[in-house]
Amino acid sequence: MRALVVRLDSFGDVLLAGPAVRAVAHRTHVTMLCGPRGEPAARLLPGVDDVIVWEAPWEGPAPPAVDEADVHALVRRLSEAAFDVALVLTSFHQSPLPTALLLRLAGVPRIGADSVDHPGRLLDVRHLRRPGRHEAEAALDTAAALGFEPPPDDDGRLRVLPPPDTSALTGNGPYVVVHPGASAPARAWSPDRCADAVALLADVGHRVVVTGGPGESDLTRRVSGGTAVDLGGRTTPRTLAGVLRSADVVVCGNTGPAHLAAAVGTPVVSLFAPVVPAERWGPYGVPSVLLGDQYAPCVDTRARHCPVRGHPCLDEVTGDDVVRAVQKLLKEST
Numbered sequence: 001m002r003a004l005v006v007r008l009d010s011f012g013d014v015l016l017a018g019p020a021v022r023a024v025a026h027r028t029h030v031t032m033l034c035g036p037r038g039e040p041a042a043r044l045l046p047g048v049d050d051v052i053v054w055e056a057p058w059e060g061p062a063p064p065a066v067d068e069a070d071v072h073a074l075v076r077r078l079s080e081a082a083f084d085v086a087l088v089l090t091s092f093h094q095s096p097l098p099t100a101l102l103l104r105l106a107g108v109p110r111i112g113a114d115s116v117d118h119p120g121r122l123l124d125v126r127h128l129r130r131p132g133r134h135e136a137e138a139a140l141d142t143a144a145a146l147g148f149e150p151p152p153d154d155d156g157r158l159r160v161l162p163p164p165d166t167s168a169l170t171g172n173g174p175y176v177v178v179h180p181g182a183s184a185p186a187r188a189w190s191p192d193r194c195a196d197a198v199a200l201l202a203d204v205g206h207r208v209v210v211t212g213g214p215g216e217s218d219l220t221r222r223v224s225g226g227t228a229v230d231l232g233g234r235t236t237p238r239t240l241a242g243v244l245r246s247a248d249v250v251v252c253g254n255t256g257p258a259h260l261a262a263a264v265g266t267p268v269v270s271l272f273a274p275v276v277p278a279e280r281w282g283p284y285g286v287p288s289v290l291l292g293d294q295y296a297p298c299v300d301t302r303a304r305h306c307p308v309r310g311h312p313c314l315d316e317v318t319g320d321d322v323v324r325a326v327q328k329l330l331k332e333s334t
Contacts (some may be wrong), residue, residue, distance in 0.1 A: 014038035078106035112146035157285035166242035196319035
């Protein structure tokens with residue numbers, strides 16, 4: 001049997017699909033269909049044998065135009081792969097039906113997904129998500145509805161392939177990671193607040209490592225302030241996993257590295273803007289402290305840019321709040 005698992009959106013979303021991927025992989029060969037933003041995460045997941053990358057015109061902050069030739073090429077590629085079953089994973093506010101239509105055209109005989117919309121003939125298994133389930137749990141539930149239960153020894157937590165030793169990047173000795181960036185500005189703590197937290201963490205004796213993607217070097221330089229180790233633009237997703245694995249605590253917003261930290265078992269101080277629900281998107285399966293006003297006016301708006309002047313849900317959090325949260329998690333881990 002050959003199975004296709006589909007998760008077309010971001011890096012963090014694909015990481016959250018990991019437990020469901022392992023449930024499918026327990027029984028069969030798994031190919032993952034993902035978008036370009038999720039590809040690096042797909043290649044980190046245990047149980048993924050092959051990866052197909054396709055940018056869907058209904059996903060992401062800037063989706064491409066519909067290209068008939070591109071769609072036909074994907075359908076042809078999926079048809080040639082002759083998948084027996086497909087699991088389509090989406091967030092609670094997304095429809096799996098555009099993907100299911102393409103899979104039907106590719107001849108996939110059995111398709112399952114979580115769908116609020118009536119699927120007609122597009123789904124063989126229509127799962128209805130239980131209220132309050134975390135995204136990782138909801139994906140596992142959908143896999144089970146399609147007949148893929150996790151192996152008995154699988155704890156259902158996030159997981160990635162073993163990352164490399166990154167001590168050459170971080171230096172020796174314990175450290176706390178601060179990751180200031182986020183793909184959506186509404187989910188990011190302000191640079192000044194991040195810089196203040198780095199300075200205060202250093203003042204109380206923590207060695208600090210600041211991480212960031214290739215386009216965030218200016219941000220990480222500003223936040224590190226000559227006090228922290230600045231790894232902005234110096235890590236791949238795999239080496240970032242190594243940096244996060246060796247950290248005592250990771251401080252970051254609701255963004256991919258929060259889920260990557262959870263996947264390597266590191267506690268998280270989560271600066272969580274309530275534009276999406278924390279019960280669905282918070283750090284999963286690891287000790288965490290949630291900071292940020294979860295009842296702010298932006299709650300459940302899914303806004304990418306803060307709709308409230310001053311970004312109060314996060315910027316009312318102080319550097320001292322972060323220091324206390326880090327100390328709490330360190331105390332609990334001893």
